[in-house]
Amino acid sequence: MGKPKTIIEKIWDRHVVHQEEAKPDLLYIDLHLVHEVTSPQAFEGLRMKDRKVRRPDLTYATMDHNVPTIHRNVIKDQVSKTQMDTLKKNCEEFNVPLADIDHPDQGIVHVIGPELGLTQPGKTIVCGDSHTSTHGAFGALAFGIGTSEVEHVLATQTIWQAKPKTLNVKVNGKLGKGVTAKDLILAIIGKYGVKFGTGHVVEYTGEAIRSLSMEGRMTVCNMSIEGGARAGLISPDDTTIEFLRGRRHAPKGEEFEKAAEQWKSLATDEGASYDATLEINADEVEPQVTWGTNPSMCIPVSASIPTPDDATSANEKDEITRALNYMGLEAGKPISSVNIEHVFIGSCTNSRLSDLRRAADIVKGQKVNPSVRALVVPGSHSVKIAAEQEGIDVIFKEAGFEWREAGCSMCLAMNDDIVPPGERCASTSNRNFEGRQGTDARTHLVSPEMAAAAAIEGHFVDVRKFTVPTA
Amino acid sequence: MEPIRVHEGLVYPLNRSNIDTDQIIPKQFLKRISRQGFGQFLFFNWRFNNDGEPREDFSLNKPQYKDASILVAGENFGCGSSREHAPWALQDFGFKVVIAPSFADIFYNNCTKNGILPVVLPEEKVQVLMENAETSGYRIHVDLENKRVYDSNDFEASFDLPEYQREMLLNGWDEIAVTLTHESKIDQFEDQRQVF
Numbered sequence: 085m086g087k088p089k090t091i092i093e094k095i096w097d098r099h100v101v102h103q104e105e106a107k108p109d110l111l112y113i114d115l116h117l118v119h120e121v122t123s124p125q126a127f128e129g130l131r132m133k134d135r136k137v138r139r140p141d142l143t144y145a146t147m148d149h150n151v152p153t154i155h156r157n158v159i160k161d162q163v164s165k166t167q168m169d170t171l172k173k174n175c176e177e178f179n180v181p182l183a184d185i186d187h188p189d190q191g192i193v194h195v196i197g198p199e200l201g202l203t204q205p206g207k208t209i210v211c212g213d214s215h216t217s218t219h220g221a222f223g224a225l226a227f228g229i230g231t232s233e234v235e236h237v238l239a240t241q242t243i244w245q246a247k248p249k250t251l252n253v254k255v256n257g258k259l260g261k262g263v264t265a266k267d268l269i270l271a272i273i274g275k276y277g278v279k280f281g282t283g284h285v286v287e288y289t290g291e292a293i294r295s296l297s298m299e300g301r302m303t304v305c306n307m308s309i310e311g312g313a314r315a316g317l318i319s320p321d322d323t324t325i326e327f328l329r330g331r332r333h334a335p336k337g338e339e340f341e342k343a344a345e346q347w348k349s350l351a352t353d354e355g356a357s358y359d360a361t362l363e364i365n366a367d368e369v370e371p372q373v374t375w376g377t378n379p380s381m382c383i384p385v386s387a388s389i390p391t392p393d394d395a396t397s398a399n400e401k402d403e404i405t406r407a408l409n410y411m412g413l414e415a416g417k418p419i420s421s422v423n424i425e426h427v428f429i430g431s432c433t434n435s436r437l438s439d440l441r442r443a444a445d446i447v448k449g450q451k452v453n454p455s456v457r458a459l460v461v462p463g464s465h466s467v468k469i470a471a472e473q474e475g476i477d478v479i480f481k482e483a484g485f486e487w488r489e490a491g492c493s494m495c496l497a498m499n500d501d502i503v504p505p506g507e508r509c510a511s512t513s514n515r516n517f518e519g520r521q522g523t524d525a526r527t528h529l530v531s532p533e534m535a536a537a538a539a540i541e542g543h544f545v546d547v548r549k550f551t552v553p554t555a
Numbered sequence: 556m557e558p559i560r561v562h563e564g565l566v567y568p569l570n571r572s573n574i575d576t577d578q579i580i581p582k583q584f585l586k587r588i589s590r591q592g593f594g595q596f597l598f599f600n601w602r603f604n605n606d607g608e609p610r611e612d613f614s615l616n617k618p619q620y621k622d623a624s625i626l627v628a629g630e631n632f633g634c635g636s637s638r639e640h641a642p643w644a645l646q647d648f649g650f651k652v653v654i655a656p657s658f659a660d661i662f663y664n665n666c667t668k669n670g671i672l673p674v675v676l677p678e679e680k681v682q683v684l685m686e687n688a689e690t691s692g693y694r695i696h697v698d699l700e701n702k703r704v705y706d707s708n709d710f711e712a713s714f715d716l717p718e719y720q721r722e723m724l725l726n727g728w729d730e731i732a733v734t735l736t737h738e739s740k741i742d743q744f745e746d747q748r749q750v751f
Binding site for chain 2: 107122124125128135138150166167170212213214236240242244246278279282309312403497517518523
């Protein structure tokens, strides 16, 4: 028996193509996901040097960031249209498979990878998008890269990477009723800050993680980057295997059983050590709401908005003051008293079928508050169709939600789904940065359940106490 | 990319922590398909008000920083999105060096692929640079060969960065060309690669 290893080391060691003193390792990439925003300059770079895509069969493209979510083929913004046309042209020229805007497999790149079974345990996965960490939920080593690295992977199917440090984020206990994976990851970032994971790959472990569905695990891994970690992952188990069984790109029949054995053997060995460990008790986590301008600025829904006097340093005081000012919030007031004008249920964090189901359970038979505009943007075309087959669209529409086509939409507002200046949005996305959902827009990150309840009440409410009023 | 060995330039201090890439370049400017011309959008929402007029209260708009080429910022600079448009915007605006107590991983990497030098200095040193740069015309030298930062008075600090990235920056190498020197190893890896 060798030294016990973490899953991170196991995947790493299997992908080293070349190793040399005082250099990063050259790692092989098993899956390269591509979208319209961070790829045009990479393809152009290939063209200028007369280079080819080395492995189009390990590359998969879709369009998600820019796409309209109302009328699929009405793209008013010509610059957006050019960017989408460019991806199409590049995929044709370089033989890269593309789920185009009207393709049945189209969707947010981090939703469709798992959905199609392209995302598998043990793979190295990259994409020119920081939320590539999502795929780590399957026990894959998945991380975001810049456009120069996109070009590099297209040309060589490899990437130079210094071996990262390993960080165990151990989640003890169980999440309470009405408390979700989203609340958990927000609470972790709230407790440990926006850079606890810098220079590390995070492995999430512990009872609460094991109890999460694959969708919940994706939500947790998705936001690893908001804690500074390029990659976050979870050792595969039966939940992982069962999710992948029957997926289009997963192995079939006996091959699948063989693969499943291999996948399970990737799990971190008993007694393996990490460079660092952080812990959190799931039992203590409440539904969270962000109040500020980065994801660590979050509080339980029962709490009050922090005041600059709570700060422990001059720098932090300054940050709280700036954030309160940008967000137009009064320090010390309960967060539940804050009124909202928009609700966005969607994004690579929370737009999968189970997210929509749980939100629909809250919304059923209710009406969206007259002061609120609410939209649901499914993560993929397949999610949309599946939800429609279950009648989820009808629940949302009858309540007054807009039911849209798949895309990144209001998470980053590159298309027409924008929060106007000064207005406030309860959003199931991942970033509450200044201007993220529109210039001077104010974002509060929450779970789908919390967003649904806020849509109905017009302000934040503790979803655990939210009961359907009798007519 | 352009090699960078020693750079001497004017310092612009931006004393904020956790400056994310959405601030460096907002998303509405990510739709272009070329690498050029992003400088005009740098810190757009901080530099301009909603009418497109320069905001007087944002220090980068002050004439004294017009020719700045060295940005000094707070910790965790460049957090958030992987958009390489952030270093493209900084570079196109005229910045060649960014100094901070810490950087987000993807942004740091992206800088080194574009000939921008990210320099990590201890918080105290960064604060000294911030204060000095409040005075008009404060210039420093950043010497990548010797991994030193100094001014014409008594400021002096050393920094470190991975040797691989230092070499890439010093030589301005095309990384893909470097990798392709190992192409036979990639071929070999693919021959033996396990696919489940």
